[in-house]
Amino acid sequence: MLNQGPLQWMERRKSWRDYTSELIAPKKLEFLQKTFQEIKPPFGNQIGLEIVNFKGDIKPFLTYGFIKGANTFIAGKVSTSSPMNWEDYGWAMEHLILVATGLEIDTCWLGGTFRRTCFSKKLELKKDETIPAVVAIGCGKQQRSFRDQVIRTIAASHTRKLWATLFFENDFSTPLIQTTEEYSTALNMIRLAPSAANRQPWRILKQKDTFHFYLKRSAGYDQHKKADLQRVDMGIAFLHFDWALREFKTEGKWIQETPDVTKPMDMEYIASWKKNS
Ligand SMILES: Cc1cc2nc3c(=O)[nH]c(=O)nc-3n(C[C@H](O)[C@H](O)[C@H](O)COP(=O)(O)O)c2cc1C
Structure with a gap:
């Protein structure tokens, strides 16, 4: 079906x-x-x-x-x-x-x-x-x-932020330039994910076979008792990343272990995906 x-x-x-x-x-x-x-x-x-x-x-x-x-x-x-x-x-x-x-x-x-x-x-x-x-x-x-x-034009729904502004390697001053086919496909699938008003609040830091997911909040999307939409966006990104890697038979687990990395003030650590050893 x-x-x-x-x-x-x-x-x-x-x-x-x-x-x-x-x-x-x-x-x-x-x-x-x-x-x-x-x-x-x-x-x-x-x-x-x-x-x-x-x-x-x-x-x-x-x-x-x-x-x-x-x-x-x-x-x-x-x-x-x-x-x-x-x-x-x-x-x-x-x-x-x-x-x-x-x-x-x-x-x-x-x-x-x-x-x-x-x-x-x-x-x-x-x-x-x-x-x-x-x-x-x-x-x-x-x-x-x-x-x-008109709605799509206002949200710029057909566009996505540049790879180099979303994905980093080892620290936040180094954009992730090159990686394996499975990881680049999975990161690209995050870029294609829907997000509230197409704000794409996800920022991802790669350290070897672990990917740390951070949230960069947009103005007007603060925590709200009824819905924290940008954290909903994070969950959508987790799924795209995880499912894309499964297509390459690569599995990992979702954990919360704040990495020892200097992060920009406007980013909040949410969770990490770690490849199964
Ligand atoms: C959590 C979330 C909330 C959204 N809320 C609305 C909404 O209230 N109204 C709406 O028209 N679109 C909403 N959208 C759709 C987004 O505007 C859309 O995903 C984004 O512009 C990207 O376009 P695309 O989904 O066609 O790729 C929402 C998307 C997400 C992920």
Whole structure:
């Protein structure tokens, strides 16, 4: 049922904001639903995922007009206080987005432009839980609307930051110039990852076979009780990196051990991937 593999899904995936009235085939939805059980976020947070349908009960401004034509969403809830909750949420949702892409379902992450209260009821959200973001799913219109094109232009969605500004070797004054095919592919897959407003907050420092992931926060994306979207972005990057390396049969583990390296003031250490010996 899946068309191609993870590397192609990462390359093919793009955000879609206009959908046709065509329904997603029940078999595909079933497949997606079954995938929920396979999701294993690296830091062990429980993510309660659901496919949510709005039909008769669709509310105006559900997505503040950002999404047109879709009434099916993937939504999830996670503890507001558990360590690495935002990263695990990003990992879990992106797992589903990539599988959806393999099923030829179009998607769009929504972290800012959706009404949380409408989803809270459907997910029976408890006091200590939050819905950091949701994902619209459906059959994207072939032609992007003018509105979608404007949103993409504002976020510069078709571009990515330069390799040398994102990836470093041994210290933060040395850009990572050359590495093995598997590592360069995996880092490139991070560059293709979606991120809130396309801010690409990930910075990665390679030390031999360990990659340290840092967050460089953008103005206006501070920690927020309901959603720390840039840490969700980090979890998405973890998944792209990990899955890309698995395609080369390279496996590693996710750990939190702050490296003894001088880091720029505006960067925050999040976690590291260490190759299995
Ligand atoms: C955590 C997260 C939150 C996002 N929130 C929104 C949103 O609220 N509204 C929206 O239109 N797009 C949203 N996006 C989509 C990004 O704008 C998009 O991923 C980025 O511009 C790159 O474009 P691409 O996904 O087509 O590669 C979000 C993406 C992520 C990862």
